[in-house]
Amino acid sequence: MLDMTVQSIITGLMMGVIYALITLGISIVFGVLNVVNFAHGDFVMFSMYLSYMIGTALVWDAVQTPLITIPVLFIFGFIVYYLIIDRTLRQMYVVQLAVTVGLQIFMRSMALIIWKAQPRALQYSIIQGNIQIGPYTILTSRLVAAIISLIFIAGIAWFLNKSWAGSAMRAASDDLDMASLVGVNYRRTYALTFAIGSALTAVAGGLLMSFQQTDPVGGIRFGFLSWCVLALAGLGSIPGLIISGMIVGVAETVTITFFDPRSRLLVIYGIFILVLWFKPRGLFGRK
Amino acid sequence: MLLKISNLNAGYGKVPVLHECTLEVNEHETVTVIGPNGAGKSTLLKTITGLVKAMSGQIVFQDEEIATLSTDQIIRKGIAFVPEGGRPFPNMTVLDNLRMGAFTKRENLKNGVIDELFALFPVLKKRSNQYARTLSGGERQMLAIARGLISRPKLLMLDEPSLGLAPKLVDEIYEKIRMLKESGLTVLLIEQNTSYALELADRGYVLENGHIIMTGACAELSSSDHIRKAYLGI
Numbered sequence: 171m172l173d174m175t176v177q178s179i180i181t182g183l184m185m186g187v188i189y190a191l192i193t194l195g196i197s198i199v200f201g202v203l204n205v206v207n208f209a210h211g212d213f214v215m216f217s218m219y220l221s222y223m224i225g226t227a228l229v230w231d232a233v234q235t236p237l238i239t240i241p242v243l244f245i246f247g248f249i250v251y252y253l254i255i256d257r258t259l260r261q262m263y264v265v266q267l268a269v270t271v272g273l274q275i276f277m278r279s280m281a282l283i284i285w286k287a288q289p290r291a292l293q294y295s296i297i298q299g300n301i302q303i304g305p306y307t308i309l310t311s312r313l314v315a316a317i318i319s320l321i322f323i324a325g326i327a328w329f330l331n332k333s334w335a336g337s338a339m340r341a342a343s344d345d346l347d348m349a350s351l352v353g354v355n356y357r358r359t360y361a362l363t364f365a366i367g368s369a370l371t372a373v374a375g376g377l378l379m380s381f382q383q384t385d386p387v388g389g390i391r392f393g394f395l396s397w398c399v400l401a402l403a404g405l406g407s408i409p410g411l412i413i414s415g416m417i418v419g420v421a422e423t424v425t426i427t428f429f430d431p432r433s434r435l436l437v438i439y440g441i442f443i444l445v446l447w448f449k450p451r452g453l454f455g456r457k
Numbered sequence: 458m459l460l461k462i463s464n465l466n467a468g469y470g471k472v473p474v475l476h477e478c479t480l481e482v483n484e485h486e487t488v489t490v491i492g493p494n495g496a497g498k499s500t501l502l503k504t505i506t507g508l509v510k511a512m513s514g515q516i517v518f519q520d521e522e523i524a525t526l527s528t529d530q531i532i533r534k535g536i537a538f539v540p541e542g543g544r545p546f547p548n549m550t551v552l553d554n555l556r557m558g559a560f561t562k563r564e565n566l567k568n569g570v571i572d573e574l575f576a577l578f579p580v581l582k583k584r585s586n587q588y589a590r591t592l593s594g595g596e597r598q599m600l601a602i603a604r605g606l607i608s609r610p611k612l613l614m615l616d617e618p619s620l621g622l623a624p625k626l627v628d629e630i631y632e633k634i635r636m637l638k639e640s641g642l643t644v645l646l647i648e649q650n651t652s653y654a655l656e657l658a659d660r661g662y663v664l665e666n667g668h669i670i671m672t673g674a675c676a677e678l679s680s681s682d683h684i685r686k687a688y689l690g691i
Contacts, residue, residue, distance in 0.1 A: 334563070337549075337553065337556065341557050343548075345544055348540070350527075351506060351532060352560045352608075353532040353608075354560060
């Protein structure tokens with residue numbers, strides 16, 4: 171019993187870091203543009219399919235596929251920004267909601283047309299086996315995925331704090347007019363933010379494909395996950411984001427281990443509602 | 458002439474706030490625009506910086522029409538704007554705020570401009586690693602002015618730098634602005650605190666209900682009956 175608990179917590183912590191990586195994308199877009207991208211989970215699903223295709227065609231490991239999917243999703247993010255998001259910025263909130271939900275339905279439908287309703291998984295992985303620590307098993311593929319996620323999260327944190335473009339993003343998030351008044355081109359900053367948010371799903375997609383399958387409706391689960399982690403973390407704290415991802419990851423694996431695997435979305439949504447109810451700014455949010 | 462505004466109409470939505478405003482700022486001159494609350498003073502500065510779009514009229518900066526440019530392009534021409542309350546970026550440190558001020562002139566970070574500004578505002582050096590949201594009102598105002606100056610602008614525009622500050626702090630801020638003026642900086646100052654503004658500036662404009670109703674040297678304005686009654690309370 172204790173062993174099972176510890177085992178599911180270990181697995182949950184590793185998944186949680188990947189969830190934090192997924193959420194980082196939706197978080198910077200929400201923080202800077204003040205737009206919730208409801209299609210974010212479907213970006214992850216789309217990235218997973220791309221990884222599947224590249225992995226199959228080039229006989230690559232899923233973990234290698236972001237080398238190609240990152241630039242693809244980065245450019246895709248730019249296109250989506252200028253084609254859709256940019257036109258809704260000065261509009262009512264419901265318009266932004268409608269276009270990103272519309273994008274979600276569009277991407278899911280496209281995935282159904284292109285890849286059919288059949289789940290896909292990569293057969294081959296160079297990262298095999300597991301690490302045994304006493305009675306506990308750590309799947310190497312998940313450990314590698316968690317470590318790569320942490321590296322990317324740290325990279326984004328560095329970028330936000332140290333680079334000019336990252337500082338412009340923080341400034342635009344704090345006070346958009348004032349950012350313009352120090353010479354920041356807000357549209358370029360917004361587009362870059364959205365493209366980075368999109369590119370992060372490419373990393374997550376590749377990592378997830380190293381131990382999971384993908385299906386066209388799987389995006390909604392990552393969408394739920396990322397809203398839940400975002401609500402838990404609040405805006406502005408990257409360590410808070412990682413901890414929140416871990417809380418959700420552990421809640422999920424504990425549910426799968428001790429209750430019914432089918433109830434995991436229920437638990438995640440339960441956390442989401444409780445957080446919005448009692449801590450609407452999240453556990454680590456500023457202000 | 459550094460800045461020349463002619464027949465400017467501007468406002469929010471379809472309702473104009475400014476009517477046919479004409480205003481000039483020469484190089485190395487300090488010009489003030491005074492007027493009651495709601496006269497359109499802030500709208501004037503927001504229109505110059507492109508935050509509010511001009512409906513008609515010209516805004517010419519250094520012989521170049523800027524009314525159609527975007528805010529960031531206008532700022533790149535060499536205008537710095539310190540809005541009401543200063544508005545430093547609250548979740549950035551003092552140092553990061555100053556760095557953001559140099560966004561269009563990054564080489565200034567290496568030219569020792571920060572040290573000059575720390576000499577002018579010693580309190581900022583003490584607070585350099587603090588978040589701007591933790592600063593007092595006076596410190597925020599000083600940070601905002603320093604952030605505006607770090608790009609070495611040709612024109613510094615200040616929107617009510619005295620607003621909400623204790624009299625002693627107002628004196629201190631105005632002392633700094635005077636030093637900047639004496640160093641040759643061109644300043645466009647908007648103020649409700651008329652006596653301070655008229656004492657500091659060379660020339661002034663009086664804006665009421667979106668119309669410029671008077672202009673002249675500050676000494677002239679101070680002695681006019683209308684100003685004495687309506688603004689100085691004498």
